[in-house]
Amino acid sequence: MAEARKQDWIDKLHDFDRRWIFLAMGIAIIVPFFFPLGLPVQVSPMVRSVYDTVEELHEGDVVFLSLDMDPASVPELQPFYKAVLLQLKQKRVKIAIATTWYAAPPMLERWIRETVEANFVPDDAPAEKGLPDRDHVKNKLAKSKEGRYVKNVDYVWLGFREGKEAVISGMGKDLHDTFDGRAADGTKLSDIPWMKDRRQLKDFKLLILVSAGFPGIKEYVQQVQARYKLRMVGSCTAVSTTDLTPYYDSGQLLGLAGGMTAAAEYEKLVNHRGSGTQGAEVLNVGHIVVILAIIFGNIIFFVGRARERKRRAA
Amino acid sequence: MKKQVPIFITLVVGFFATLEFYLPYSGVSSVQETLLRFGQVLAASAFVLGGVNVIQVNYPIIRRRGADWPFKLLLLCSAVAMGLVGVKWHEVGGKPANGYVRAGAIGERACEMPDPKAKKPGKKVACGYIRVEAGREDAQVKLDGDAPVVNGKPHPSAWAGDQHLVLKVPVGKHKVDVSVELAGYGKFESEFHVEAGQTIALNTDLVMLWGPTGRVYTWIYDHVFAPCNATMFALLAFFIASAAFRAFRARNTEAALLLGAAILIMLGRVPFGRAISASLPEVADWIIDVPNNAGRRAIIMGAALGAIATGLRVIVGLERSHLGAGE
Numbered sequence: 001m002a003e004a005r006k007q008d009w010i011d012k013l014h015d016f017d018r019r020w021i022f023l024a025m026g027i028a029i030i031v032p033f034f035f036p037l038g039l040p041v042q043v044s045p046m047v048r049s050v051y052d053t054v055e056e057l058h059e060g061d062v063v064f065l066s067l068d069m070d071p072a073s074v075p076e077l078q079p080f081y082k083a084v085l086l087q088l089k090q091k092r093v094k095i096a097i098a099t100t101w102y103a104a105p106p107m108l109e110r111w112i113r114e115t116v117e118a119n120f121v122p123d124d125a126p127a128e129k130g131l132p133d134r135d136h137v138k139n140k141l142a143k144s145k146e147g148r149y150v151k152n153v154d155y156v157w158l159g160f161r162e163g164k165e166a167v168i169s170g171m172g173k174d175l176h177d178t179f180d181g182r183a184a185d186g187t188k189l190s191d192i193p194w195m196k197d198r199r200q201l202k203d204f205k206l207l208i209l210v211s212a213g214f215p216g217i218k219e220y221v222q223q224v225q226a227r228y229k230l231r232m233v234g235s236c237t238a239v240s241t242t243d244l245t246p247y248y249d250s251g252q253l254l255g256l257a258g259g260m261t262a263a264a265e266y267e268k269l270v271n272h273r274g275s276g277t278q279g280a281e282v283l284n285v286g287h288i289v290v291i292l293a294i295i296f297g298n299i300i301f302f303v304g305r306a307r308e309r310k311r312r313a314a
Numbered sequence: 315m316k317k318q319v320p321i322f323i324t325l326v327v328g329f330f331a332t333l334e335f336y337l338p339y340s341g342v343s344s345v346q347e348t349l350l351r352f353g354q355v356l357a358a359s360a361f362v363l364g365g366v367n368v369i370q371v372n373y374p375i376i377r378r379r380g381a382d383w384p385f386k387l388l389l390l391c392s393a394v395a396m397g398l399v400g401v402k403w404h405e406v407g408g409k410p411a412n413g414y415v416r417a418g419a420i421g422e423r424a425c426e427m428p429d430p431k432a433k434k435p436g437k438k439v440a441c442g443y444i445r446v447e448a449g450r451e452d453a454q455v456k457l458d459g460d461a462p463v464v465n466g467k468p469h470p471s472a473w474a475g476d477q478h479l480v481l482k483v484p485v486g487k488h489k490v491d492v493s494v495e496l497a498g499y500g501k502f503e504s505e506f507h508v509e510a511g512q513t514i515a516l517n518t519d520l521v522m523l524w525g526p527t528g529r530v531y532t533w534i535y536d537h538v539f540a541p542c543n544a545t546m547f548a549l550l551a552f553f554i555a556s557a558a559f560r561a562f563r564a565r566n567t568e569a570a571l572l573l574g575a576a577i578l579i580m581l582g583r584v585p586f587g588r589a590i591s592a593s594l595p596e597v598a599d600w601i602i603d604v605p606n607n608a609g610r611r612a613i614i615m616g617a618a619l620g621a622i623a624t625g626l627r628v629i630v631g632l633e634r635s636h637l638g639a640g641e
Contacts, residue, residue, distance in 0.1 A: 016559075018556045018559060018560065021552075021555050021556050021559050022552045022555070022556065024555070025551055025552050025555045026552075029551065037585075037586070039585035039586060039588070039589050040585060040588075041585050042585070042588055042595065044595070044599065045599075070543055071539070071540035071541075071543040071544050072543045072544050072546065072547035073547065074544065075544075103539070103543070105526065106497075106526070106527075106531070106532050106535040106536070107535070107540065109497065109527065110497060110536075113497070150459070161354065162354065162357045162358045162361070163350075163353055163354035163357040163358070164357065166350050166353035166354055166357065167354060169350060170347075170350045170351075170354065173343070173346075173347055173350070174347060177347065177351070178354075227335070238583070241602070242602060242606050242610065243610065245602055245603065245606065245607055245610070246607045246610045246611050246614060249603065249607055259583070261583050261584055261585075264585075280584065280585060283583075283584045284584045284585055284586040285586075286551060287580040287581065287583075287584050287586070288586065289555055290554060290555050290558045290580060291577050291580055291581070293555050293556075293558040293559035294558045294559070294562045294573065294576075294577065296559060297558065297559040297560060297561075297562060297563065298562075298563055298564055298573075301563045301564075301565075302564075
């Protein structure tokens, strides 16, 4: 019987417990929340395009905001949603909100209460130029309505419809018909003056799509964008970015904000540091941990392979 | 007949769906709209079929105490519970009222107050009272769309300490909303005219709602579904790190290229990459814009051609696997 060979350092590396990687990743996620590196965020051209397209809107314009997501993608997509909402509020743009995801409505209804109807920049937020929410807090007693949208007056919540691409295609043809002519609270769309004549997606100045997967930006492009020549910008999870960049290059998407870093860039553009900026700090360290894990894994691989070859040669 | 009818339906539906793209004639478009509505109804009906399927798959396993039967039992119980809380029980037997308005006699309690619209202070106007008799301690009130001002400060609560809130308002039309911040409760909204010296009492008892916007459904969504859903996604960070360590190896040239590109993208997409070198984000953007887009476009076009071919085969009845032809 062969005597068991004594473990050397290479064997020990081979048996490296992956729970150490989990621990390193856990630390990499938690520590930056308390000790941020504070590295400057640089705005990329795709994110800049989203901002510039939204900037072209004027007071009273109406946009269609599709929030196709579930709670899993909140950390990546909510920062962008909040940042773009601030920009829309700043411009006093009216918003029609809908979703094609069944898991979204309870979450979105809360978001609408907390961010559309209410002000979500706190009282003690540092002075940043032109934030309507902060202005509203200051002018509460003066009854400033700025920063606080009223249901069916400044925004309408259409709710959810099942049918995925069929619903998107249906909205392209007849939005009122797709939602049975009513908002989620039962109000007739024909009773809302600015929705009365907006029967199709092409009647909106801009489509803003916040999408976590299927159905989402890709389906909007395929079902309605090319057909009705819609102006669309989007935000997606980081993992979908490479899937969607061809649509940005072809001009079908006028801008694309992919993942948390893009949300941090957008927050910089609207001058509001939120959870996207905080998340980018975490990504800094998280990505380094993954890269180190790759390098470490490859060192073990190459050292092991070299020893194996040497052993075979001997 | 069992096959011919579905093939005929597929042919007609597919024909109109395709035709509508090329013919601007409104007749074709209206048929297509009807078909889309059918599609939505069918998609919604699929949920019912899904529910039946879940029972058909799991119930036999529970009955014979098969593998993981406790989990299957939990699944069925959860599904039934969600189904039950999704029903609007509060509307059974008619829609309940969230409160009512009681108007007192005009001139019962004469009062005057500073004119809120006056530019110069000192001008007074006749007023009346609104008494909010809220049933819940956390009730909040809005007068004419905003928190009422009491002693110069906004007072959103429907209570004045432990007393009912009484608001002095100028004579005229007023709108009062009483609600709670907690999701899943009804809202009391009322618009009325207050006369001089009149007290309008609002007796509110906000109803707890059931159904998809109800309290129980929302609570389960917020406290069970959302955290579980987020946790599953959050675990990805750990699995990616672990997979990167165990599987992402430069075994050959292609793998080494993939690995190099991945590292460059990961560095280029975060501020840390720019701190290392200003050109790293540009390199990452180039990888995404040029090689990635070229590959993606090829995949998208290939997939689209494949989808067209498969679609045509389904429409003309050559592809029958969806009818169970292979079984």
